[in-house]
Amino acid sequence: MARRNLNDLLGFVTVAREGSFTRAAATLGVTQSALSQTIRALEERLQIRLLTRTTRSVAPTPAGERLLNAIGHRFDEIEAELDALTELRAKPAGTVRITCGDNVLHTILLPRLTPLLREYPDIKLEFDVNYGFRDIVADRFDAGVRLGNTIDKDMIAVPIGPPLRFAVAASPEYLAAHPTPKTPQELTAHNCINQRMPTSGGLYVWNFERRGRSVNVRVDGQLIFNTTLPQVDAALAGLGIALLPEDELIQHIEAGRLKRVLEDWCPKFEGYHLYYPSRRQPSPAFTLVVNTLRIRPDRVRR
Numbered sequence: 001m002a003r004r005n006l007n008d009l010l011g012f013v014t015v016a017r018e019g020s021f022t023r024a025a026a027t028l029g030v031t032q033s034a035l036s037q038t039i040r041a042l043e044e045r046l047q048i049r050l051l052t053r054t055t056r057s058v059a060p061t062p063a064g065e066r067l068l069n070a071i072g073h074r075f076d077e078i079e080a081e082l083d084a085l086t087e088l089r090a091k092p093a094g095t096v097r098i099t100c101g102d103n104v105l106h107t108i109l110l111p112r113l114t115p116l117l118r119e120y121p122d123i124k125l126e127f128d129v130n131y132g133f134r135d136i137v138a139d140r141f142d143a144g145v146r147l148g149n150t151i152d153k154d155m156i157a158v159p160i161g162p163p164l165r166f167a168v169a170a171s172p173e174y175l176a177a178h179p180t181p182k183t184p185q186e187l188t189a190h191n192c193i194n195q196r197m198p199t200s201g202g203l204y205v206w207n208f209e210r211r212g213r214s215v216n217v218r219v220d221g222q223l224i225f226n227t228t229l230p231q232v233d234a235a236l237a238g239l240g241i242a243l244l245p246e247d248e249l250i251q252h253i254e255a256g257r258l259k260r261v262l263e264d265w266c267p268k269f270e271g272y273h274l275y276y277p278s279r280r281q282p283s284p285a286f287t288l289v290v291n292t293l294r295i296r297p298d299r300v301r302r
Contacts (some may be wrong), residue, residue: 003157008042010049011035012077016060016068017140076140080283092284093122099134100127100145103228103248104272109145109293116292123285131227132198137277142286147249148270158279160293161271167246168206168266169258171238181261184208184215191240192219196226206243208265215265219243 015024015035027034038136043050050064100109105127113125128134136144148163151157168181172189181187187206195204203224208215221240225231227301228244235242235249236257242249246266252258274293276282281291 003099008045009071010075011038012042012064013068013072015039015051015058016064017072017138019057019059021058025190036237042069044121049191076148091120091122092288093120094122094142094283095124095126096284096286096289097126097128097141097273098143098145098289099130099136099139101131101228102129103245104145104161105129107247108272112160112293113289116288120285120288123288125289128132130198136275143274143276143290145274146270148273151273151275154278156273157273157275158188158290158294159271163268164271165246165268166243166266167249167253167260168243168262169249169253169260170235170241172259173238174235174240175259184217184262184265187217187219187241187262190219190221190222192218193231193234193240194221194224195228195231196224198226204243209267210263210265 011024011028011030015021018024018027021032021035021039025035028035039051048063049061050067052059052061052064098109109127117123117125126176133150134141134144134147136142145160148157148159168187174284178184178190181190184206192206196202197206199277202219206217206219208217219241223231223234223239225234228248230244231244232248234240236252241261249258254259274290276286276290
């Protein structure tokens with residue numbers, strides 16, 4: 001039996017997952033025209049259309065979806081096995097892809113992983129800063145970072161930071177010009193800095209809890225962002241009240257640039273966790289990353 005070259009199937013899987021010939025070609029290290037010819041030849045050989053092409057996107061046809069589901073995970077298994085072979089090397093190597101938010105990247109991931117990168121120069125890290133709930137399996141990430149209470153039960157979750165709490169804060173200038181809110185409901189009379197949720201497209205509902213009582217408040221204001229850093233800048237500029245994880249505001253609160261309100265309505269909750277599929281066969285490089293980020297129980301502040 002003649003052996004088949006599987007490059008065309010790998011090209012198809014990459015295009016179907018990326019939804020773009022341009023991104024797939026960059027991932028595979030080939031030209032877009034060469035990749036288009038490869039897919040066209042595959043479709044002609046199979047005598048069936050695998051991809052629907054429009055001016056803006058590429059999506060698999062029903063036949064393409066069936067082929068992707070049948071073979072996509074097999075390429076992932078091959079790649080995982082090849083990564084696992086690095087344990088036979090003198091030092092672990094390979095790329096670890098992580099999706100996360102920019103604040104946790106700045107405060108936890110980069111500071112903790114910098115010594116690892118210096119010790120193991122053959123390990124590469126790729127970070128995808130994203131506030132949506134990415135499907136790390138479908139998008140082929142090795143791991144993601146989320147708050148502990150938002151992680152699916154079928155994932156392995158490794159704590160990488162202490163418990164957190166939200167902080168509601170505004171500049172002294174803003175609070176001097178507006179009455180300080182004493183209850184969450186009073187926020188509806190204030191200019192609040194909103195966040196557009198990337199998954200649902202709706203505005204974030206501010207949640208509070210005190211003595212077992214939960215309160216949800218839909219706030220309003222002049223500003224809406226889809227990331228957190230501009231919300232900090234807006235609060236510092238006196239443009240309204242912000243609600244963010246405490247670690248994103250604490251340096252400004254301690255310096256007096258922001259003043260905290262409704263502190264007794266902000267209890268602690270599970271902090272940042274690194275999560276990855278339970279069925280994943282970890283490579284030595286990925287295991288090193290996990291062990292480097294894992295926070296010891298005695299370092300978790302309650």
